[in-house]
Amino acid sequence: MATLIPRAAKRLKMSHVATSAGGLVASRPFSAGWHHQQQQQQQQQKQASPPSADEGAKTTHFGFETVPESMKEGRVAGVFSSVASSYDTMNDLMSLGIHRLWKDHFVRSLNPGSPRIPSSSSTTTPEPEPWHILDIAGGTGDIALRLLDHATLINHDTRARVTVADINPAMLSAGRARFATSPYTSASNPRLTFVEANAEKLHSIPDASVDLYTVAFGIRNFTDKARALREAHRVLKPGGVFACLEFSKVSNPLLDAAYKRWSFAAIPLIGQLVAGDRHSYQYLVESIERFPSQPEFRDMIAEAGFLIPGEGWEDLTGGIAAIHKGVKPV
Numbered sequence: 001m002a003t004l005i006p007r008a009a010k011r012l013k014m015s016h017v018a019t020s021a022g023g024l025v026a027s028r029p030f031s032a033g034w035h036h037q038q039q040q041q042q043q044q045q046k047q048a049s050p051p052s053a054d055e056g057a058k059t060t061h062f063g064f065e066t067v068p069e070s071m072k073e074g075r076v077a078g079v080f081s082s083v084a085s086s087y088d089t090m091n092d093l094m095s096l097g098i099h100r101l102w103k104d105h106f107v108r109s110l111n112p113g114s115p116r117i118p119s120s121s122s123t124t125t126p127e128p129e130p131w132h133i134l135d136i137a138g139g140t141g142d143i144a145l146r147l148l149d150h151a152t153l154i155n156h157d158t159r160a161r162v163t164v165a166d167i168n169p170a171m172l173s174a175g176r177a178r179f180a181t182s183p184y185t186s187a188s189n190p191r192l193t194f195v196e197a198n199a200e201k202l203h204s205i206p207d208a209s210v211d212l213y214t215v216a217f218g219i220r221n222f223t224d225k226a227r228a229l230r231e232a233h234r235v236l237k238p239g240g241v242f243a244c245l246e247f248s249k250v251s252n253p254l255l256d257a258a259y260k261r262w263s264f265a266a267i268p269l270i271g272q273l274v275a276g277d278r279h280s281y282q283y284l285v286e287s288i289e290r291f292p293s294q295p296e297f298r299d300m301i302a303e304a305g306f307l308i309p310g311e312g313w314e315d316l317t318g319g320i321a322a323i324h325k326g327v328k329p330v
């Protein structure tokens with residue numbers, strides 16, 4: 001039973017989701033319960049229907065371009081191979097350092113790691129299984145570092161571990177180099193591992209094996225976001241939490257105008273001057289524009305089978321970025 005306790009979900013402090021008989025159930029008719037039923041029906045319908053004849057010709061967005069789905073993965077790979085070596089510096093320049101605050105807040109809101117059990121009760125209470133956190137599209141490990149620091153320094157949990165999964169070998173090697181001398185990658189107690197994997201086909205990650213799934217500034221690059229969400233649902237344990245930090249839609253028109261001016265004029269220029277690559281940064285800006293709005297993305301998460309806490313998202317800096325969460329039902 002211990003593995004069924006929704007540890008990560010408990011941290012969300014969701015007033016509308018209650019534990020019952022050791023598991024999570026929707027205790028009031030907030031949208032998630034309804035979404036979940038709908039989603040189950042839709043999934044059954046999808047499984048029953050044969051693949052469409054023109055599936056091979058499906059298109060998707062690569063920034064503002066429309067490209068065949070089969071091409072997107074390669075084009076995105078080109079972008080991140082090109083930006084890998086300057087990625088961390090460019091993040092600071094493009095966001096004026098604000099991405100650090102967003103990432104700190106994202107991780108704090110998830111409160112990863114099991115709090116230490118007081119020694120008086122340790123004879124009766126078995127140690128919980130350590131958290132397994134999967135940081136998808138984890139790139140150079142920015143989120144993983146914060147997750148492990150939080151578990152270790154705030155919750156005094158030295159067992160929680162993070163798998164950083166990313167499709168791009170260049171981003172992964174920048175990450176491995178960054179953590180080469182970190183205690184988190186020590187041979188005696190490795191708590192951080194880097195694996196090459198596509199978020200849409202996580203073959204190396206078993207079903208129901210993950211307590212917390214994070215994805216930061218990654219999902220807008222995926223070819224088939226709905227498929228990646230279904231994979232997230234598959235690999236999470238019942239009660240496990242899906243958490244996404246992504247650029248989103250700004251609600252205030254004045255802020256939106258200023259932000260768009262900055263993104264479209266300054267970011268590609270900074271990319272050209274600092275990283276010698278205007279096109280990749282032009283793509284990154286365009287891909288933000290193409291990403292679904294907060295309610296649209298919330299509905300996609302619900303469609304993948306997750307319960308949605310509250311409204312489903314939290315805007316950061318007026319909606320320039322947003323945190324979305326979902327809980328896999330028990």
Ligand SMILES: C[S@@+](CC[C@H](N)C(=O)[O-])C[C@H]1O[C@@H](n2cnc3c(N)ncnc32)[C@H](O)[C@@H]1O
Pocket residue numbers: 076080136137138139140141142143165166167168171197198199200215216217218219221222223
């Ligand atoms: C903007 S970076 C974000 C890196 C990191 N999460 C951060 O916040 O700093 C986006 C990452 O998504 C990865 N990515 C793109 N498509 C992917 C896919 N289908 N599966 C896994 N990773 C993918 C890229 O290789 C890149 O490392």
